[in-house]
Amino acid sequence: MAKGMQGFGYAFCLLLSVLLNILLVANILYGGDGEWRLRELKWSQDAAAAAETVAALQCSGHGRAYIDGKIGDDGITPVCECHNCYSGPDCSLLLPDCFADADSGDPLFLEPFWVQNAASSAVVVSGWHRMSYSFPGSSNPGSAYFSQELENHIRKVHAVAGNAITDGKYIVFGVGSTQLCNAAVYALSLENSSSLSPAKVVAKIPFYPLYKSQTEYFETKYYEFQGDPSLLKNDTDAAGNVIEFVTSPNNPDGHLRAPVVGGPFARAIYDRAYYWPHFTAIPAAADEDLSIFTISKLTGHAGSRFGWAIVKDKSVYENMFMYIKAAELGISKETQLRALTLLKTVLQGDGRGIFNFSYEKMKSRWEKLSQIISQSHRFTLQEISPKYCNFFEKIRGPSPAYAWVKCLWEEETNCTTVLEAAKIIGRAGSMFSAEDRYVRLSLLKRDDDFEQLLVRLRELVAIEDGAKTM
């Protein structure tokens, strides 16, 4: 009897659960407003259809069509934009003598991750989306211009990656980290503005060229670019007002760096563009006075132009914010919405998906490249030693964003021209204030670009012995 009752109880529960599921699915399909009609898209239907139409164009896997791209002669069909080295209406033709372009740091290696996550990363924007200059009910100056929801998600992504401590710190948004670099120089230079001489802005060679070009372009009476810290005069400058860019990991060589200038008035701007598990071991969470991050190298969306700075000191935060306000009156609300949507996708599940994807991809690229260069007596790559990574909880090998190639033969003082003769475009060492015996090759671009780079490098290394005897 008791057994019979128990069986009846199980059957009842099963039936209840099936009924509940049916109700749930019906609610999703037919709407939750009490009316049993098909939930239909109203105004977003055409926009969604247009987005799906361009996305459906395959372009032979060697190109893409975009909603804001060219339209064919029929006035309707979107035109494929072919990847470098591919041509034809459907991008199926591989151009025979094509150069491998490894110049720019365009992080398109992440494109497949977003194709895999197409549904959650799509953004629908109404014609009346946040038309105002500011967010409503803003309690502090920053929150009028910066989305609080986006700020919360940035803090969460750092907590998952374990690459920065954000508790108790301020966050400033900028038009890419590019804008924040100068905002930081400006704000830090005001910290010691009573000093009679302008703050000296320094960066250890090899350094990312923007620090020099931008600081010189926007120079004020408060700061000037000096160059390598070794150029500081011991007696005056070193004890004085110095602002050091510390790029860690460094662009171009991928090394983790610490400041080289000390002293009571030296201040550091940590450029943490590449401090993600994609590109480096994360030995500890960054806990600095001023660190700058960018969505460009986290999600690959360089075109969205969005970066953020994590700032400890309130007065530095306020001066950076004033800079952004004077330059732009805040950051585009569309950009902030897109960044928020992307970060929500990044945080899906356990939030580790993008890091696993990008680390595997960059590690495999580095291994393939190293394997080719290991056959060479003409070129070497930078050495990056394995390190313990808090994110992966293990010792892990290198997966840098760039190869910093050195030409070893004495007579080959210009490595860029050596590679160019072999149909490889890199960025000259002198761009990073280093010798032209070095050249930077980007490993961040699409698979097509990377494959082409491997093809050209294999050819170059294969003819090496002949080249020496010529």
Ligand SMILES: Cc1ncc(COP(=O)(O)O)c(C=O)c1O
């Ligand atoms: C070290 C470093 N900092 C900053 C930037 C600029 O990034 P963003 O796209 O955020 O302006 C780059 C871009 O390549 C970079 O390499």
